[in-house]
Amino acid sequence: MKKSALVTGILGQDGPYLAKLLLEKDYKVYGLIRRYSNPTFSNLEYLGIQDQIEYVDGDMTDEASLINVIKSIRPEEVYNLAAQSFVGASWQQAKLTTEVNALGVLSLLNAIKFFSPTAKFYQASTSEMFGLSNDDGYQDENTPFHPRSPYGVAKVYAYWMTVNFRESYNMFAANGILFNHESPLRGIEFVTRKITDGIAKIKLGLAEDIHLGNLDPKRDWGFAGDYVEAMYLMLQQDDPDDYVVATGETHSVRDFVEAAFKAAGIEDYKQYVKIDPRYQRPAEVPHLRGRLDKVTKKLGWKPKVTFEELVKIMVDADIQRYKKKSM
Ligand code: NAP
Ligand code: F7E
DSSP states (O other), rough: OEEEEEESTTTTTTTHHHHHHHHHTTTTEEEEEEOOOOOOOOHHHHHOGGGGSSHHHOOOOOOOHHHHHHHHHOOOOEEEEEEEEOOGGGGGTTHHHHHHIIIIHHHHHHHHHHTTTTOOOEEEEEEEEEEETEEEEEOTSSOOOOOOOOHHHHHHHHHHEEEEEEHHHOEEEEEEEEOEOOTTOTTTTTHHHHEEEEEEEEHTTTTTTTEEEOOOOOEOEHHHHHHHHHHHHTSSSSSSEEEEESSOOEHHHHHHHHHHHHHHHHSSGGEEEOOGGGGSSSOOBOOOOOOOOHHHHHHOOOOOSSSSHHHHHHHHHHHHHHHHHOO
C-alpha cells in the first residue's frame, strides 16, 4: 500500500516541490485547494506533476471543510503549507492573516485529532517569528520570539498550538522553522522574484527600472527545492520535534540586487533601481541568519544550492520565461 500525504498550499511555491518529492517516494499525494473563480496550476505544471495529484476541496478558514477532508482520506502525513504568506499584506489584512495562519491551523489540528490521530503533522513555521531577536547574530531553536508583523504574530500562535497538541494529546506534530527560501516558483511580490522578474524585463527591453523599498534588511536565503527535503525528513523521525532550517549565511536585499544584475550581465545596477516608500514596512525585521546545527545533526540535512547559484537559477528562469513569451 502506498503511503498517503495531504499537502495544503499545493498551488504555492513549496507545495509543488514537496509534492514532487513525495511522488518520487511513491506517495499518494492529496492537494488541498480552495474555491477560486480562476485557479492557476502553473507551478505544478512547471514541475510536470499537475495530473499526479488528487485534489480535495477545502479552505483553512472553514473548519467543516477540513474535517471532511481529513475524515474522507485519513492521511498518514499532513504538511500544512497553506497561509497568507506575504508579510507586507499582513498589515492590510491582519484579521484574514490571523484566520488562515493561526485559527486555520487550530482547525486542522482538531480535525486530525478527531479523525486521523496517528497522522504525522508538519507546520510551516517561519524565521519571521524571531523578528527582532538576534542575540549573537544567529537565530536557533532556543531564540525567543519577537514577531514584527501580523503575519509573524499569527505564525507564533500556530507554532505554540502545534507544540501544545503534541504535549496535550501525544500527537506527532512538528514545526519546521524555515528561513526564507526562494525559487523560480516564488510569488512575484516577494523581493527576490520581484528583482529577478524586473531584471529579465529590463534585459529584454520590456521595463526601465525596478521599484523597491528598504535595501538594508538581511535575510538567510536558500533554495525551496532543498528545504522541502527537510520537511519530509522531520516526519520520518520516531519522535516529533522542532527544527530551524536555514543556510547559516546572510545577505542584504542590496546584495541580492547586485548579484542578480551581475548574473544577468549588467554591472552598473544603480540606474535601474528606484527607492519607493510604498514598499517600506511599518515595522521591519532587520537581520535573519539561522543556525542549522540541530537539523544537520539530527536529520542529516544541509542546503545544496548556494546563494550565488540560487540567484542565477532565478535570473535565468525569468529571462527564459520572457523569451518564450515573446516567441
Ligand atoms: P505561498 O507560495 O504563498 O503558498 C501558500 C499557499 O497557501 C497558496 O497555495 C494558497 O492558495 C494557500 N492558501 C492561502 N490561503 C488559504 C486558505 N484560506 N485555504 C487554503 N489554502 C490557502 O507560500 P510558500 O512560499 O509556498 O510557503 C509555504 C508555507 O511556508 C507558508 O505557510 C509560509 O507562510 C511558510 N513559510 C514560507 C517561507 C518562505 O520563505 N517561502 C519561509 C518560512 C515559512 P492559493 O494558491 O489558492 O492562493
Ligand atoms: O521581503 C524587503 C522587505 O517579502 C524580504 C515570506 O516567505 O520569508 C518571506 O517573508 C525583505 C524585507 O520576504 C521590497 O522589507 C525591500 O525586509 O521577500 P519578502 P519576507 O518578508 O522576508 C519569511 C521567512 C516568511 O515566512 C514569509 O512567508 O525585502 N524589501 N523592498 C522588499 N520586499 C518586498 N516584498 N518588495 C519590495 O519591493
